[in-house]
Amino acid sequence: MRKRRILRRLLIVFGAGIVLAIGLFAVAWAMTPIPDSTQKDATAQGSVIYYRDGKTVLAKKGIDRRTVPLDKVPQHVRDAVIAAENRSFYEDGGVSVKGTARAVWSTVSGQQLQGGSTITQQLVRNYYSGLSQERSIARKFKEIMISIKVDQSKSKDWVLEQYLNTIYFGRGANGVQAAAQAYFGKNVEKLSVAEGAYLAAVIQQPSRFADPKGADLDAAKARWQAVIDAMRQTGSLTAEQAAAQTFPALKAPKRPFELKGQAQYMLDQVTAELNRRGYTDEDINGGGLRVVTTFDKKLMTAAENAVKNTLPEATPKKVRTGLAAVDPVTGEVVAFYGGRPDRSEYDNAFSAKVMAGSTFKPYTLAAALNNGFELSTRVNGNSPMRVASAAKPIPNDSDRSYGEINLISATQNSVNTAFVDLGQKVGLDKVAATAEAAGIPEAQLKQHESAATFPLGVASVSAVQNASGFSTFANGGVHMEAHVVKSVARPNSKKVVVDPTSTQVVSEQAAADTTYAMQQVVKYGTGTAARLYDRPVAGKTGTTDSSKAVWFNGFTPQLAVAVDMFRDDNKPVEIPGYGVQFGGQLPAQVWRAFMTEAMANKPVMEFPEPSDYGYGSEWGRPDERQDTPQDTPQTQQSDPWATPTPDASEPSVTEAPTTQEPETQDPPQQNDTGQPTGDPAVPTAGPDDTGGRSPAG
DSSP: OHHHHHHHHHHHHHHHHHHHHHHHHHHHHHHOOOOSSBOHHHHOBOEEEEOTTSSSEEEEESOBOOOOOGGGSOHHHHHHHHHHHOTTTTTSOSOOHHHHHHHHHHHHHTOOSSOSSOHHHHHHHHHBTTOOOSOOHHHHHHHHHHHHHHHHHSOHHHHHHHHHHHSBOSTTBBSHHHHHHHHHSSOGGGOOHHHHHHHHHHTTSHHHHSSOOTHHHHHHHHHHHHHHHHHHHHTSSOHHHHHHOOOOOOOOOOOOOOOOTTHHHHHHHHHHHHHHTTOOHHHHHHBOOEEEESOOHHHHHHHHHHHHHHSOTTOOTTEEEEEEEEOTTTOBEEEEEOOOTTTOSSOTTTTOBEEOGGGGHHHHHHHHHTTTOOTTOEEEOOSSBOOTTOSSOBOOGGGOOOOEEEHHHHHHTTOHHHHHHHHHHHOHHHHHHHHHHTTOOHHHHTTTTTSTTGGGOOSEEOHHHHHHHHHHHHTTTEEEOOBSEEEEEOTTSOOEEOOOOEEEOSOHHHHHHHHHHHHHHHHTSTTGGGOOTTSOOEEEEEEBGGGSEEEEEEEOSSOEEEEEEEETTOOOOEETTTEEOOTTTHHHHHHHHHHHHHTTTOOOOOOOOOSSTTSOGGGOOGGGOSOOOOOOTTOOSOSTTSOOOTTOOOOOBOSSOOBOOOSSSOOOOBOTTSSBOSOOOOOOOOOOTTTTSOOOO
């Protein structure tokens, strides 16, 4: 009787324990839902940034993963993974008691072909948020509960697809597609049986088998053979097929992707533009974007070579040079040179902004020509000029007077007073509106636009902005928004092509006339060093007070390019042995060096005809004229076809310090409008673009 009572009590306790266990399991089941979010790293796909050809990789950002649908993964690759990791995958309920026991035995025996966790458990552990990687009974129990629920609510193919796109394969590759590229240089659908088996073998020890040598190579081969044998045992390979397999040749691992030279500047600009277009940093780093930029790799090299091969070795480190090239028809920034990344985090093409000097005068000219003025319109070129709004008289270089001159002569000789007079006549508000429509931000113009010297280039601009502005004249008066991104595509989505903003800045004829005046600058004026002897060029030099910033901006019908030189400490740009620089010297030579390569083998295109050649319609074309009217006796260089006298010059201007990012990590000091701080000064006479010598040719 006593034994029966003891047995009965034991049965009661055992039954109560079972009931309690079932109850606890039921509570745990109810309290352990499938997480509604995934781990960021589990699904994140790195973005790839390409040059404009859409094939050459510029940079990679984020995790190396390219998600592929299961039907893109060959059956033999799936079979290899299942044979290596979870042979009962399609039969089990998401967890495997046998698998756990087998893992213990494999560990004891040293034959670690399969782990204790099923593919579903591995996915749950790495895919869903809220599960830590620590080894604990609580974490393991939670993993098992979620795995069972996932198995009941999701198809096996769904689980396998997520697993293959989630698991880490070594060599920085996340997911089977990235692994196929990393180990064999091909897409996953091209993998052979032997190659698929190797990727399955890698899962167990990705670090050890990523680049195996010596004993690790022997271990990798043994592991690979074990996977092949397992595939034979599961029936996915026949004995003959298994025997025919040979260890695959592994591709040499690539070094981590490193940005060199101008690449970091390119990536910075691409990232900034993507942000402006609504793509977050998370999109860029983990959204799997495929971004095609506007940058031409060959032209980027040409830009760097033009600067490095043209500037003398004696050029001080503090002298900085920027170059930007813009396609007038599309607004694409096809190339630039931003300086040496090891010297400054701020590039010289996009970020650095310095006074435009006389390269701003074409905006004034275009505004006038678009508002009823003609090339034959005469303006006051005498010096000094008194303007009611200016505290001091405004002089020309060497106080030279030109008399009443037409707008071609004013541009060719870069006569300060002529453009001050023109600005007063056309209205400084119209000059500002034209420059802004041509791509110069209002914030950089606003604090200067009421100054009489505004037409002389006292506002600061970047090389990209100035190249983009001049592209307006090459494009018939239409400005296309400067941009560095051609298209963006998300995974499995149609690419989005960037549609830049188009603005009609001036009329087509006003643009043609402005261009014609600038052609004379290159043919006969201060910019002869920029001549391209196989095609027409239009351009403008610029030199600010004391040569603190020197420019050459020019264009052909196909490409607009700006080159500037400046110092980060606002001192004169002076090269030992070469003297103080002017826009018509080294900047023009850098421009010509770049354009010579950029225009090689490109068709020669002509600029449109001007309206009156600067002499009025009654005088006809230059080859039809019987007489050539002369300007007043004080005027020099009024004939656009004449050769300049040796002292042809361009005065310089000043109003405020040049603005550029310093060599230190501190950005330039600016006020709330984004403009440089400091009180603007009245322009003074300064050295010209040729330094009182003949223009360099």
